[in-house]
Amino acid sequence: MKESDIRKYAKLMGELGLTGLEIKDKENVVRLERAYSAAPAPVSTVPVEDAPRETADSGHASIKSPMVGVFYQAPAENAAPYVKVGDHVRKGTVLCLIEAMKMMNEIAAETDGTIEEICVENGQVVDFGRELFRIKR
16 A cells, blocks of 8 residues: 555544544555544534424424434433433533434434433434434423
């Protein structure tokens, strides 16, 4: 593998916040590793399309996943969850993260209310449109 290719992959690791990368081709295996940085991973806020989605009972709103990814209830493995059942939230309150393509995307409440149900498990892969939360308004 050429040095220029290795430099390109090392730069990509920095841009994506990766701590390790392994590249295999027909002849070589190259493993790049770097020390863990305390800097937070890139986070973007994703608007939930057409949210809140109302259920048959107009007193409730359904927050659905705007993308395919992994659902996380907390910002880190040992951290407290953003919200739990019974918590009162305001519009804009971060409810969870969805990791898609190594990007952590914040999912925020689109209405004021009380978390009535968390519909998925932490670490679960969710599809586009999957109900994540039910909020009682």
